[in-house]
Amino acid sequence: MNDTRLNVLLIGSGGREHALAWKLAQSPRLKRLFAAPGNPGIAEYALLCALDADNHAGIVDFCRREAIDLVVVGPEAPLVAGLADALSDAGIAVFGPSKAAAALEGSKGFTKDLCTEARIPTAAYQRFTEAAPARDYVRAMGAPIVVKADGIAAGKGVVVAETLDEAIAAIDACFDGAFGDAGAEVVIEECLVGEEASFFAIADGKTAIAFGAAQDHKRAFDGDTGPNTGGMGAYSPAPVMTEAMIERVMAEIIRPTVATMAARGTPFQGVLFAGLMITAKGPELIEYNVRFGDPECQVLMMRMTSDLLDLLLAAAEGRLEGEMPCFRDAAALTVVMAAKGYPGSYKKGTPIGSLAAAQAVPGAEVFQAGTAITPAGLVSAGGRVLNVSACGATLREARDCAYEAVAAIDWPEGFCRSDIGWRALG
Numbered sequence: 001m002n003d004t005r006l007n008v009l010l011i012g013s014g015g016r017e018h019a020l021a022w023k024l025a026q027s028p029r030l031k032r033l034f035a036a037p038g039n040p041g042i043a044e045y046a047l048l049c050a051l052d053a054d055n056h057a058g059i060v061d062f063c064r065r066e067a068i069d070l071v072v073v074g075p076e077a078p079l080v081a082g083l084a085d086a087l088s089d090a091g092i093a094v095f096g097p098s099k100a101a102a103a104l105e106g107s108k109g110f111t112k113d114l115c116t117e118a119r120i121p122t123a124a125y126q127r128f129t130e131a132a133p134a135r136d137y138v139r140a141m142g143a144p145i146v147v148k149a150d151g152i153a154a155g156k157g158v159v160v161a162e163t164l165d166e167a168i169a170a171i172d173a174c175f176d177g178a179f180g181d182a183g184a185e186v187v188i189e190e191c192l193v194g195e196e197a198s199f200f201a202i203a204d205g206k207t208a209i210a211f212g213a214a215q216d217h218k219r220a221f222d223g224d225t226g227p228n229t230g231g232m233g234a235y236s237p238a239p240v241m242t243e244a245m246i247e248r249v250m251a252e253i254i255r256p257t258v259a260t261m262a263a264r265g266t267p268f269q270g271v272l273f274a275g276l277m278i279t280a281k282g283p284e285l286i287e288y289n290v291r292f293g294d295p296e297c298q299v300l301m302m303r304m305t306s307d308l309l310d311l312l313l314a315a316a317e318g319r320l321e322g323e324m325p326c327f328r329d330a331a332a333l334t335v336v337m338a339a340k341g342y343p344g345s346y347k348k349g350t351p352i353g354s355l356a357a358a359q360a361v362p363g364a365e366v367f368q369a370g371t372a373i374t375p376a377g378l379v380s381a382g383g384r385v386l387n388v389s390a391c392g393a394t395l396r397e398a399r400d401c402a403y404e405a406v407a408a409i410d411w412p413e414g415f416c417r418s419d420i421g422w423r424a425l426g
Contacts, residue, residue, distance in 0.1 A: 005031035006309065007067055010046060011053055011083070012074025013039050015336075015369030015387035016294035019301040020074060020308070021045040022365065027309035034066065040378060041368030053078040056086035063092045070095060070313050076152055076291050079270070080106040095312040097290050100266035104257070104288040108187045109150050111288050118256040122285045123189040123277075131175040134186050138167040144191040148287075149174050151182030156228060156343065160191060192286065194279035195423075197238045198296045199246070201254045201274070202311065204320035205267030208258045210250055211325055212303070213241035214296040215423065220343060222419045229343045230384055233420030235333040235395060236299040240278050249276065249283045257288070269315060295334045298367050298389045302332035333398040333421050334389040335406055336369075337414045342383035352378045352385070353410035363398075364390045364405035385414060395424055 149157030370382020
């Protein structure tokens, strides 16, 4: 094995990036880790840099100056904007898809059309650029029905409408600008029935390998009630994703996607995060993301035993064939602590204490997602603020450990769900 030590730049500032930094820092091949912009938790493992992800030339210059061997792009927006293209064009290895390949997340309509072309199982759909025909379509189809803003909307552009009034309100919200440019086109789909799962694969443009599965909790409150969020917790492994189901997903969804993208001349390299519905007929694709999920990344990193840096570099360099990530049999669970009011309006700058006590709980890790350091100490700086994560021999052990760590944190302005993992435990 090549034992050259590597300089790595990690792009992003959330809990996903904190988990990636934590895992990358464990690699014996890591020389120096930089993060842009990072957060106070990431600063324990990386040198934080005030780089703007929109300034591609500035990032390329930084990589040349610091002899960066690999750039790992955490969030989707820089990928959809073409950051990976700028780095590749400059001869810098990057883990993450090109702008053309990132359309798998950047446009839900693009992905649905690819599913039609590649015969990938997914919900029946129609695409609309005007409100009136979209309203007519939902009236003809009836409810429940799913209304999606076509572009990226921070996980908030999807409405599972139980009534026609809800569906029409969602269509009007999109075309009235609630999601900006992301809502200029709307995708309307049949409502699939089954159990949701998050499945991850790593691809190098031609080869794809399974990376693991998790289940996310999107609703804000206990019992899967309240508004949709970016994710209030997750656990891994997902019981519904058996070995046989994983192979079906690879054969029916992931490999056809990678093959079709390659045949189109827009090979996909990076993470394929498939949001799935496991129906009576089998797995169906709800949507793709082109980066690690947040908070699913946190539980996958907690369980991973092999070298993340080696794997990401192999994908970036097109040599994934024969690679196989390793995970412990243990379960992992993460609880998101959010600012009161999220996903609506919430206060920033509220003090957070006793993180050290939470970190001291055996088996627990606290990944920071929306935090800042002030002279007075650590404060909140976002909606989803902390990801309290834990491993255990069983999911129940992991859950109990995570909630013990939650209880140790002193943050009166925060809240969390008390039932993460309830489906699997029930």
